[in-house]
Amino acid sequence: MSADPAADRAIDPAGSRADGRALDRATHRAASAAAGPAAGSSLADADADADADVGAPSPGPVLDIRDLSVVYRTPAGDVRAVDHVNLALGAGEVVGLAGESGSGKSTLAYGACRLLRPPALVTNGSVIYRGRRVSRPADILKMRTDELRRLRWREIAIVFQSAMNALNPVLNVRDQLLDAIHAHLKMPRDEARERAASLLDLVGIPRSRLRSYPHELSGGMRQRVMIAMALAAEPEIIIMDEPTTALDVVVQRDILAQIVELKDRLGFSILFITHDLSLLLELADRIAVMYAGQFVEIATSDEIHREAAHPYTKGLLNSFPSLRGARRELVGIPGSPPDLGNPPPGCPFVPRCGYARPECRDVDMRLLPVATSRDPDHVTACPFVLPDTPAPAVPSVASGSPPGKLGT
Amino acid sequence: MSEQTLTSAAAARGPLAMEAISLSKDFRIGRGHTLHAVRDVSFSLYRGAVIALVGESGSGKSTAARLLAGQERLTSGTIRLDGKQVEVSSRGDFRRYKSEVQLVFQDPFSSLNPIHTVRYHLERPVKLHQGKDVQVGQEVVALMEQVRLTPAKQFLAKYPHELSGGQRQRVSFARALAARPSVLLADEPVSMLDVSIRLEMLNLLDDLRRRFSLAMLYITHDIASARYFADEILVMYAGEIVERGPAEEVTQVPAHPYTQLLVASAPDPDNLGSALRGGGRRQGPATASGKPQNLDGAATQGCPFNPRCPFADDLCRQEDPALTQISPTRGAACWHLDVAAPELVSGPRRDGATTTT
Numbered sequence: 164m165s166a167d168p169a170a171d172r173a174i175d176p177a178g179s180r181a182d183g184r185a186l187d188r189a190t191h192r193a194a195s196a197a198a199g200p201a202a203g204s205s206l207a208d209a210d211a212d213a214d215a216d217v218g219a220p221s222p223g224p225v226l227d228i229r230d231l232s233v234v235y236r237t238p239a240g241d242v243r244a245v246d247h248v249n250l251a252l253g254a255g256e257v258v259g260l261a262g263e264s265g266s267g268k269s270t271l272a273y274g275a276c277r278l279l280r281p282p283a284l285v286t287n288g289s290v291i292y293r294g295r296r297v298s299r300p301a302d303i304l305k306m307r308t309d310e311l312r313r314l315r316w317r318e319i320a321i322v323f324q325s326a327m328n329a330l331n332p333v334l335n336v337r338d339q340l341l342d343a344i345h346a347h348l349k350m351p352r353d354e355a356r357e358r359a360a361s362l363l364d365l366v367g368i369p370r371s372r373l374r375s376y377p378h379e380l381s382g383g384m385r386q387r388v389m390i391a392m393a394l395a396a397e398p399e400i401i402i403m404d405e406p407t408t409a410l411d412v413v414v415q416r417d418i419l420a421q422i423v424e425l426k427d428r429l430g431f432s433i434l435f436i437t438h439d440l441s442l443l444l445e446l447a448d449r450i451a452v453m454y455a456g457q458f459v460e461i462a463t464s465d466e467i468h469r470e471a472a473h474p475y476t477k478g479l480l481n482s483f484p485s486l487r488g489a490r491r492e493l494v495g496i497p498g499s500p501p502d503l504g505n506p507p508p509g510c511p512f513v514p515r516c517g518y519a520r521p522e523c524r525d526v527d528m529r530l531l532p533v534a535t536s537r538d539p540d541h542v543t544a545c546p547f548v549l550p551d552t553p554a555p556a557v558p559s560v561a562s563g564s565p566p567g568k569l570g571t
Numbered sequence: 572m573s574e575q576t577l578t579s580a581a582a583a584r585g586p587l588a589m590e591a592i593s594l595s596k597d598f599r600i601g602r603g604h605t606l607h608a609v610r611d612v613s614f615s616l617y618r619g620a621v622i623a624l625v626g627e628s629g630s631g632k633s634t635a636a637r638l639l640a641g642q643e644r645l646t647s648g649t650i651r652l653d654g655k656q657v658e659v660s661s662r663g664d665f666r667r668y669k670s671e672v673q674l675v676f677q678d679p680f681s682s683l684n685p686i687h688t689v690r691y692h693l694e695r696p697v698k699l700h701q702g703k704d705v706q707v708g709q710e711v712v713a714l715m716e717q718v719r720l721t722p723a724k725q726f727l728a729k730y731p732h733e734l735s736g737g738q739r740q741r742v743s744f745a746r747a748l749a750a751r752p753s754v755l756l757a758d759e760p761v762s763m764l765d766v767s768i769r770l771e772m773l774n775l776l777d778d779l780r781r782r783f784s785l786a787m788l789y790i791t792h793d794i795a796s797a798r799y800f801a802d803e804i805l806v807m808y809a810g811e812i813v814e815r816g817p818a819e820e821v822t823q824v825p826a827h828p829y830t831q832l833l834v835a836s837a838p839d840p841d842n843l844g845s846a847l848r849g850g851g852r853r854q855g856p857a858t859a860s861g862k863p864q865n866l867d868g869a870a871t872q873g874c875p876f877n878p879r880c881p882f883a884d885d886l887c888r889q890e891d892p893a894l895t896q897i898s899p900t901r902g903a904a905c906w907h908l909d910v911a912a913p914e915l916v917s918g919p920r921r922d923g924a925t926t927t928t
Contacts, residue, residue: 263765264736382628411627411792416836438765441838482767486795486822486837493799495770499735 182542223293223300224251225399225432226275226319231265231288232332233274242504244270245286246456249530252400254295257426257433259447259464261479265455265500268436269324276319277303277311294318294399316347320393320401322386329389330377336363337373338389340395347396362391367421371508376559384413391424394429402434407442419446440479444468452476455501455511457528470550472533472543474516477554494554510545518548574757580900581620581802582816587654588786589616589639589672589754594648596634596810608634610810611648616754616786622776623789623801631810632790635757639788640674641665644748652754654705670700673747677759679739683731690727690849696749714745717782718775737768748779755780756788761796773800794833798822803900806830809875812894816901826903826912828880874906882907888917 177310233245244267252258260268273279275290290303292314306314323329331339340359344350350358360370366387377385386406395399403422408416423446426433433449443450443464452460452469454477460473471477478496498515499509506513509524517524530542535549596609609631616622624632637643639650641659650657652671655754659665676682683692690707693711701710714721718741731739747755761769773796780787789801797804797818804821806814806829814827825831849926858885874891877883897915908916 263767412794412836412838413627413832438767439838440766445838479767482770483838484770484795484799485839486798486834487839490799490819493770495774496767497771499737499768 189518215259224291224315225254225293226252226425226434227289227290227291227293228271228275231271231274231290232286232371233270233279233283234286237504240504244283244456245274245507248453248458250451250457250461252434254399255426255430255432256449257423257435257447259443259450260434260436260453261438261450262445262453263438263500266453266504267504269404270454270456271453272321272434272436275303276315276321276402277306278321287386292318296399304511316393316398317396318341318398319400319402320396320398322389322393322406324405324408325366330385332377335374335376336368336380339388340392343395357393361386363392365394365425366391374487383410383418383549386410386414386418387421390418394425398428398431400434402433404436404437405438406435408439415442435564439483440467441478441483449473452479455506457511457544458530459512459528459544460542461530462536463532466536466538466541470533470536470537470541472541472547472548472550473512473545474518475512476516477548517554518545518552520547522547577815577894577896578900578901579615579617579622579803581617582615584620585618585784585786587615588618588652590649590651591615591635591639592649592651594635594638594650595646596631596638596643597646598631601759606812608834609638612810612812614805614806614812614815616788618753618786619780619784620803621780621787621789621801621879623791623797623804624807625791625794625797625804626807627792627833629809630807632807633758635807636674636758636788636790639754640672640756641668642674645651651877666699670750670928671752672754673752674884675743675757675760676809679736679743679764680731680763682743683739686895687730688727689715689729689731689734690748692742693749698744700750710749714749717748718742718745719777720745736764736770740764740772744775744779748783752785753781754786754788756790758790759792760789762791762793763862769796776800787926793837794822794830806833811875811891811904813876813905814903815894816898816903820901824912824915826901826908826913826915827876827905828882830903831911832879842914875902883908 170303228245228248228250230249231245232243232247236240246267248271250258250260250271260271262268270279271284274283274285277285279285282456285304288304291300292303293300293463296318301310303311303314313325334342337356340362342353344355344358348355360373363370363373368384368387368391372380372384377388380388389406406422407418410418419442422433434442437443440450440452444467445464449461449463451458452467452473454475460467460471460476462472467476468480469479475496478494481491481494484493496515501511501514507524510516510526510528513519513523526544526546528544531546532539532543533541533543533550535551590613592613594609594612594898595607595699598606598608600606612631612635615624620889624635626632634643641657652668657668659668690711693714694707697705697707697710711727712723715721715726716905720726720738720741726734726738728761731742736740740763744760760776761772764772776787777800779785789797791797794804794806801818803815804818805812806821808829812832814821814825816826821830822834825834857897873886873888874880874883877887880887882905884907892904894904894907895908896902897908901915903912
């Protein structure tokens, strides 16, 4: 498959300065782009023809992010927050996006939905949306404002990170729900009210809370209201940005179980963003691990759990204490993420990687199938480390943050 | 049986540093309503040992820490520091107390003053608590090296917004250490940080505990981290300690139904089959209900956990069980331990009242 012609066109005129550099990277990444769409085939009939032309209506991933790049324009130069990534989300699929803060996972999701404002700029790529309700696939990055308005909420809804701040404090729950319903669905007033009430039923909040204001609800309830809001117009895709991070484990588990139940009932797809890989192992069908604006590994949850290939994924897996089973040696990941304004050559994980060797400086971060894996969709950016590579004795960097991480 | 007969699993680590005896704290909310945030809570902190206080939001664990830190007045109860009852009646007293007992807050984004540099944050407590004749500059650098913010010179002039979350939390650890305390109360010190950094921070805390033989109270809702980090775990629910015991025992064989719920709720990647992806909720006695607890409602009478508990009966709804000893180091407050945790309670250990039909 060749790169989409749109991939080479800058989305924002102001972004064109970055084009020269983006272009040659795009061409050498075209090969890796092919791995992306085919990977979305675990569910439904998407495997039939994942390579079909973009123009023809065809079964395929509901959301197909190709070669997307986002930069933050700063006086000190561009910060490449998302660097030529490919990701496909199949119908009914739960894809997890894992990574530390600052790895670009939220920027990727918001960039794909055109929710970023300057200084963030989408400089490259295409985001093809194929919903059941739309007649033909369309590139979100090229949509007009009115098309975007129809897409948002109705086709793609977002549950934002902090439920404390995402609800309007001066509107009660019912009015917020009505607001969303009226803005995106044509519906008589009575019907809309009934719908608001049934949305609360859906997420397990008693109808008596319709008139409550956000400050009268617990954190878990607020998060449920956010989910109800996202469901208001029956979207095809819900992007969840750390929806349970601020909640404690019991409430978190309850809400996640509810999300999965709703997903099975209503048949939407989920892009789930979190820094908690252990959560994704239980929840997601596939997991994409992001580091410094690039994917370092994509595979099914089982594959990630059983045979994680990339040293960063391995590090994440060794970071959280397990409650069950024997006590393991916890290793963690020393150091902190690189400065994206001035990324190191080759693999960005080198300074923190226990397996690092001189050749790592020349790695081009292409996602290639893991040699020993039976699953051809299990791809990793590290050409040296395999799932069964023994762990290095001593991490290359002593614990403690390396200095100079912050732009001076 | 009173809990005083229980031996703390942490007692072997070092000498007793601080004792909390029957602490209670009520908040008056609105007219005629009282919230019992902390009810009759007793525990001890030992030098060089970590005690974890585990519970969900609203369980009173932070209030307990604030009581120990002297930030809140006790409604009733006694705090003893090095065997002496704590009475803070003047500012001088409070400062002397503070130089022994320090609190680290959860949120490194709001616990540091955005308009002051790291240097200012650390110089102030050094001057306040270590007297006039100390080399402030050297002391600050030493503190930063202790929390591994190195090279110190590079960080001294930085403002909080220039630091990452982990670095900010290191600054708040250093600030707490500046008073050279014997007791460190850490209120969810890592829960605002990325999973990948948490471990490093816990290792740092563990290192500081060992180096300065700190008596540490680790407050968290993540019982899995308490398993690795703490010597003893106290599980709090609705202001009461419902279970306590050695960390490994409490997490591996939880006795109280609430502890069982906490353990069952923790993500368990080793058990993918029965996980969330199956579509249904996880089966088990502990998932009877995950509804947010209703502090001002049903829980006021009887066992506070009874509205959510799968084993609750009339006895539970009427009388609040006391902490019952299960083994020399373990206790749980439940009328039906014989049903909830039969493997722990062999034979009729308790009074006949507990064995209802």
